[in-house]
Amino acid sequence: MAKTTIPEEEFTYPGSTGCPGCGANLVMRYLLKALGERTIVSIPACCWAVMPGYWPSNCLKVPILYTAFEATGAAISGLRAALDIKGIKDVNIVGFAGDGGTVDIGLQAMSGAAERRTEAIYVMYDNEAYMNTGIQRSGSTPWGAWTTTTPVGTTHDFKHEAKKDIMAIMQAHRIPYAATVSIAHPEDFIKKIQKAKGIRGFKFIHAMSPCPPGWRLNPMLSVEAARLAVETHMFPLYEIEHGRVRITRKGKGLPVSEYLKLQGRFSHLSESEISEIQSAVDASWRYLEEEEKYAAQAGINE
Amino acid sequence: MGFEVSAFPFFGVERRGAPVTAYARIDDKPIRIKSSIYEPDYVVVLDNSLLRGVDVLEGLKPQGRALINYPDGRKLEGLDKRFRYFVLDATSIAAAHGIGSQTAPIVNTAMMGGFVKMCDIISLDAMLESIRQNAPVKEEENVSAAKEAYERTKEVQP
């Protein structure tokens, strides 16, 4: 028997109703491999509210508490309070929401849960738009992207606002642990979740989650796109432990065009617009490196 | 023991220092009525500066009684002759008993002693026992302030 590089046991059943090549399916699969059976997942309105299938279908081998769109942060606080008062220990409570349900409509409740130090892991699977409703822009849609509410027509339009930096927002909450993860790097993904599990308090995971229909991406290239996001520094892999930034994968620093050209949602971009994205990505990357350096200089990293 | 009561503030949103009004009903049977009091039998004025500018006696029944926290040695003048007036230097008494601060004594319990004297329906002992049970701090100081206030309350002719 060949040795697998990630835990073999599955906590997801086949038969989810996610699209072919759905990144969010992999995010859930890796997450539960890392956490195991003693886990309860709370899911608001998002693709994952329908992916377990119509009643009575459930594609997870753990319980799900569905909740209202904006309420994930509150739901995990309520769940934890109930388990605490009942004396039920060693349960991983997970809030599992999309980008809209996290950076937009769910930001307040999540901020509340983080401030309350709710003992939970909050996972945002980021497909960079409201995909469940059919590709409308969210606060997490990157600059330059086409969506159905940032249509590219005769006036050559697209989203002109930058993606919210949710990691910085969570860093500002002084939570003990926040990390970015990618479906292209399951080993790193699982390691980070297991690390989060071992840290007390509110932990935040930002998972890049390619969406073939929404990104106008060949489903076959879902993992490839996630990989290129890391290699181009569009989506760097790093963690913030007690405020200290550590980059967990340097990436090759490939041109962003390598990532953008796979996706129809960026196909309208001109050379100069692509170089604008490149400059922004380079600047963010340098900033991240500076943050890491600062943590190292201060002698607090390791 | 034996009275039914209902007590409520006028429900305003005033901040600290603004004048406030509160009401109470006392009866020997259960009190159901929930509307405000427009024609009181008694009025209690905790701060005599309200005598200027606010019609504190509005609605008071003829021969109704008013208890006013008023400094000793000053004469109460120019008030409506249809009513009876009782005065009490609750500020000095509260300060002397160390209730609140010297600059801002809390006069409530002293006024309660004065109210017992004015109204003739509640016994002083019942009032003192109630203060002892309910004062959040300085129970005995409050009790002795109320007792002294009771003794020093006197009716005056306006």
Next chain:
Amino acid sequence: MRSLMTGNYASAYGAKLSRAEVIAAYPITPQTSIVEKLAEFVSTGELNAKFVPVESEHSAMAACIAAETAGARTYTATSSHGLTLMHEVLMWASGARLPIVMTNVSRAMAPPWSVWVDHMDSIAQRDTGWLQFFCQSNQEVLDTIIMAYKICESKGVMLPAMIIEDAFILSHTSEPVDIPDQEMVDSFLPAYAPEFKIEVGKPMGFGSLVKPDQYMEFRYKAMLGMKAAHDRILRVEQEFKQVFGREHGGLLELYRCENAEVVLLTAGSVAATAKDVVDSMRSKGVPVGLARVRAFRPFPHDEIRALGSRVAGLGVLDRSYTFGAAGAMFSEVKASLYNCPKRPVTKNYIAGLGGRDITPKTIERVFEDIQLVTKRGEESEVEWVDVAGLPRWWR
């Protein structure tokens, strides 16, 4: 133990005596002293519960829903804008069949800003699938919270309940309240033992997606739950009376309605004032009575039919208004009566919005108007009472 307390403390004691296990709440005037008191109970250890300091009312209800799904008895309290912010998750709580109990300190909606009583906030939630109890005294507030847990947690019901306490008139008014012994409450109200709850090791999805071919059956079951609540309310109140010696009038409390020619029907604290008016009019030989809607949901249709068939005039005083229609209670009453062979004359009075005091004098004038209308008929079916500019009703 008899103690002088506000309606808000009565709520807090009700939740404490019911042994609420998770309390998630957000402050709003005039609800604050409920949650302050509960936070104090939790911090001193007098109540073994988790207090979740949420960042909004929406989150308060969402947290209660999650905790209740995990099998904890939960409680929250809110008012007006907080309640209406919760609207979405109120629907969730009933759809998820969770017997959450909540106090709503009923307060007017803005604009104009008002922190004072009316029932617009509560009435606006009538379609959320919550049982709704309007209270007239602080004792009733405390007792109804305890009863509500027992009613709602019963197998046939499994729906949430809202205990409605009039802003300031109950919430901040001190009245003598009997605080029952904890042991007696414990024997009356056993620990919450739901048939289903979320648990590790049981991979079930709570609240999942249902296709049109199955959705209505779930809604039908919720309807049955609300229907069952009717008899359950009556039964639980009788049990309560046996243990504690008090009752509050079932779904529709009738006060001196025997041989009454006209009856005024209303809800909330104004009913208590109206009882004094009835007494005073009766003492003058005027045959009037009072009906108090204690449960607005489930609505006491049968009780109203029975009442309506034996009185000549039935006035309905609403402390809220449904724009474009009439007072909500009036509409319900009329709907109840429509299929009765013998129906009284009805008229709607809108009064007491935004804390406008409803005095005994106003109530007496309303009674006189019902008598008049019953005799000679009336064109105007809905009338706003005590509004400056409307000479007939202004002071």
Next chain:
Amino acid sequence: MTKSYEEIPLTPIADMPSTMNITGLWRVIRPVVDKKKCKKCTICWKFCPDAAIVLVEGVPEIDFRFCKGCGICSHECPSKCIVMVKEGSD
């Protein structure tokens, strides 16, 4: 099939494995594994979004009841031993 209200729980509690959904029917292209070329690296298994690949002695066995034919396994396979073919063809 619509169930009577008497046969369903109070609220929709989903307690059946999603294997009740035969999502393999969605497939328009299908992976074909050349088992002889397989190096047993398990990468295809690792990246399958639907957990529709079972390893048998380290070699992928595709569960066609659930494989939606996304092609990630084919693209990620370092040995290029999985090819996508049109559904219906051999």
